[in-house]
Amino acid sequence: MDFHGGLKLPLNHELTIDKPLIAARPPGKVCVLLSQHSGSPAVAAVEPGSRVELFEVIARAIGSVSCDLHSPVAGVVEKIDEFVHPYYKYCQGIVIAADREAESTQPLSFNEAESFTIEQIIEASKKFSVIDTVSNNKPLHSKISGLSKGSAHYLIISFVQNEPYIHNIETIAHIYLEEILSCVSYINEAFGPAFVFFALPYHMVKLITSIDNKLNQNKSRYKNFKIIRVTDKYPQANELILASSILKIKINSAELTRNNRCLILDAATVFHLYEALKFSKPQIECHLTVSGYGITKPANIKARVGTYISEIIEQCGGFCGNVNSLIVDGLMSGYSQFTLEVPLVKSNRSITVIPTERLSSAGEQKCMRCKKCIDSCPVGLNPARLNFLSRCGAHEQAAGEGIYSCIECGVCSYICPSRINITHSIILSKKMILEANVRRRKDNESV
Numbered sequence: 001m002d003f004h005g006g007l008k009l010p011l012n013h014e015l016t017i018d019k020p021l022i023a024a025r026p027p028g029k030v031c032v033l034l035s036q037h038s039g040s041p042a043v044a045a046v047e048p049g050s051r052v053e054l055f056e057v058i059a060r061a062i063g064s065v066s067c068d069l070h071s072p073v074a075g076v077v078e079k080i081d082e083f084v085h086p087y088y089k090y091c092q093g094i095v096i097a098a099d100r101e102a103e104s105t106q107p108l109s110f111n112e113a114e115s116f117t118i119e120q121i122i123e124a125s126k127k128f129s130v131i132d133t134v135s136n137n138k139p140l141h142s143k144i145s146g147l148s149k150g151s152a153h154y155l156i157i158s159f160v161q162n163e164p165y166i167h168n169i170e171t172i173a174h175i176y177l178e179e180i181l182s183c184v185s186y187i188n189e190a191f192g193p194a195f196v197f198f199a200l201p202y203h204m205v206k207l208i209t210s211i212d213n214k215l216n217q218n219k220s221r222y223k224n225f226k227i228i229r230v231t232d233k234y235p236q237a238n239e240l241i242l243a244s245s246i247l248k249i250k251i252n253s254a255e256l257t258r259n260n261r262c263l264i265l266d267a268a269t270v271f272h273l274y275e276a277l278k279f280s281k282p283q284i285e286c287h288l289t290v291s292g293y294g295i296t297k298p299a300n301i302k303a304r305v306g307t308y309i310s311e312i313i314e315q316c317g318g319f320c321g322n323v324n325s326l327i328v329d330g331l332m333s334g335y336s337q338f339t340l341e342v343p344l345v346k347s348n349r350s351i352t353v354i355p356t357e358r359l360s361s362a363g364e365q366k367c368m369r370c371k372k373c374i375d376s377c378p379v380g381l382n383p384a385r386l387n388f389l390s391r392c393g394a395h396e397q398a399a400g401e402g403i404y405s406c407i408e409c410g411v412c413s414y415i416c417p418s419r420i421n422i423t424h425s426i427i428l429s430k431k432m433i434l435e436a437n438v439r440r441r442k443d444n445e446s447v
Contacts, residue, residue, distance in 0.1 A: 001199075003245040005378040006233040007411055009332070011203065012164045015291045015298040021171055023302045024315055026100055030073055030306030031083055031343040032058060035091040037131045038138050039065030044094055050077050054103050055282050058094055067129040067139040070282035072304040073098040086309075086328045086342050088335055093343065096306070108279040116277055118149060118190045128276035130283050134158055134239050134266040137347040140273065144263070147191060153261035155193040157184055157270060158242055159200045159207065162234035163330040165291040166350040171300045172287050173207055173267050176274075180267055181214055183274035185221060191263065196225045199242055201232045234332060235409040239264050241378055268349075286348045290316050294323040294353035303344055310340035312351060325354040332410040365418040373412035373422060379405050383412035383422045390425035395432045403429055 035041040042059035052058055052071045059069035075098040083093040116124075124130075126141035135143055157180075161169050173180060188196050200208050208227060215222045228246055230236055236245070243262050244250055265273075268287065275281040284305050291298040296317030303312060309326070313319070327334045328342075329349055373383040381402050389398040403426055412422040 001228060001230040001245045002233070003231070003236065003241050003378060004380065005376045005411065006231075006235060006241075007376060007414060008232060009162065009164055009234050011162075011167075011232075012291070013167055015165070015293075016289055016300055017167060017170075019298070019300050021175055021287070021300045021302055024304070024307060024312060026103075027073065027098055027304060027307045027311060028100075029078075029095065029097050029308075030304065031093045031095050031308070032069055032072065032306040033083060033085055033091055033093040033343055033345055034059050034069065035085060035089075036069060036129075036137075036305070036346045037067055038136050039063060039142070041091060042066060042069045044080050044092065046077050046080075046094065048077050048079050051075075052077060052096060055284070058096075061139075065139060065142045067126065067131065067141070069094075070129060070284055071096060072284040072306050073100075074103045075099040084339060084342050086335055086337065086345060086348065093306075108281055111278045111280070113277075115189050116186045118144075118147065121187065121190055121273070121277070124276040124280075125273055128280065128282040130269065130272045130276055131346050132265060132269045133347050133349070134237070134264055134269065140265075140269060147263065149190070149192045151261060152191050152193045152263040153195070154243075154247065154263070155184075155188060155191065155196045156228075156243065156246060156262065156264040157196070157198050158237065158239075158264060158266045159198065159204060160230060160237040160242060160266075162201060162232055162236050163332050163334075163350075165352045166289050166330055168287045168289045168300070168349045169267050170204055170207055171289070172271055174210070176271050177210060177214065179274045179278075180270050181211075181222075183270045183277065184225075186277065187265075187270075187273075188224070193263070194224065196222075197228045197246060198225065199228050199230050199246065201236065202229055203232050235378060235407065235411065237266075238378070238407050238409065240407070283346055286344055286346055288312065288344075288348060289350040289352075291350070292353035292355075294320055294325070294355040295351075296320045305346055306343045308340070309337065309342050309344065309351060312344075313340060313353075319353060320355070322356045323353055324356050327352045327354070332414065333408065364420050367418055367420060370417060372415045372417065376411050376415045378409065378411065379407060381406060383426070386429070387412075387420060387422040387425045390429040395429045395436070398426075398429045399433055403433075406430075 040063040045060045046058045054074045056071045058071045061067045075096045078095040082090050130140040132140045272283045288301045326337045410423045
């Protein structure tokens with residue numbers, strides 16, 4: 001399964017691929033940011049000085065695209081203030097001083113049910129705040145709430161990751177494969193798709209073999225399940241590109257579920273949904289690939305939401321050599337951090353540390369009109385043209401020429417021989433258009 005454009009990137013998995021998943025040390029303090037998902041941030045439901053327990057709701061959802069937040073520790077709320085977000089913004093957060101001794105050691109209750117209705121799945125994903133990372137961190141309940149039995153003809157479970165150093169989904173899948181397959185069976189029975197596809201890139205040979213063996217062991221239960229091998233090119237993991245390459249038709253975001261009757265979830269989301277259904281456990285953890293040649297002990301880490309990046313780096317032995325670049329969530333689509341005092345959010349999947357000697361310092365040159373960005377764009381845009389319009393301040397015109405179809409994958413910036421940061425220009429234009437729309441709406445309301 002292939003698609004137009006994209007890049008074949010070195011995976012650099014050798015540092016961590018064979019290492020076990022380890023739990024990060026329980027944090028002494030966490031900062032739970034209220035913007036953990038796309039849509040409206042949650043609103044704090046606790047006050048400084050109040051006592052909270054593990055899994056207690058500490059922030060309430062507002063609006064249809066939002067979700068509650070649960071405390072990842074037991075402790076006392078220290079303050080509620082503005083903090084740095086790993087995705088280049090500031091937002092409110094709740095700081096909790098952990099009381100490790102007070103944290104319950106009682107085992108989680110187990111739900112013996114072997115089937116769930118659509119309503120139960122939606123309710124569990126909403127109550128326990130599961131987010132769907134393949135849909136730009138959209139709350140899962142808002143993604144599936146409009147579906148009924150048979151409305152999704154295809155269910156695609158994505159294991160795809162094509163960015164350098166990142167393989168957290170593969171790590172989760174190897175460890176929790178039984179749980180993932182069980183949850184897919186619950187979804188399959190509730191939603192009744194005709195086909196269930198497991199999308200795996202060619203390089204995941206061991207995982208493909210493991211899943212194939214599991215499916216063959218219980219063919220009656222998994223009769224409509226099928227493994228689909230997809231290309232190792234980046235950005236195959238994108239929801240629209242993955243669906244288009246498997247179904248062999250061009251799809252836009254509005255048509256994905258409604259017209260093409262296709263529901264896509266990634267394996268990590270399915271695992272968190274399993275924990276919600278079977279253990280009533282909120283999503284309070286993220287699984288990270290902590291890698292790069294600038295970290296002393298690369299590792300696969302399971303950490304609680306709100307843990308500071310500095311604590312994860314310390315647990316991995318600190319920096320190795322001269323480091324000035326730490327990227328969260330991928331070299332291509334992630335975010336470089338200017339401080340280590342940044343708390344983790346649910347959607348974080350990697351921390352990559354690059355030593356200075358591996359970075360290129362060459363600056364931007366003038367566009368040479370080589371068309372490499374056009375030939376490599378996976379959604380068929382003209383990135384050079386959009387970059388020109390953005391830098392001229394013609395943001396509204398850029399919107400008319402398809403800027404909102406851009407998935408911000410970074411391929412154009414990577415492939416550009418003049419080292420022009422085209423993706424940055426596109427993101428800036430989107431932000432300027434949004435701000436202009438907000439100003440116009442306020443002006444109309446004042447009139």
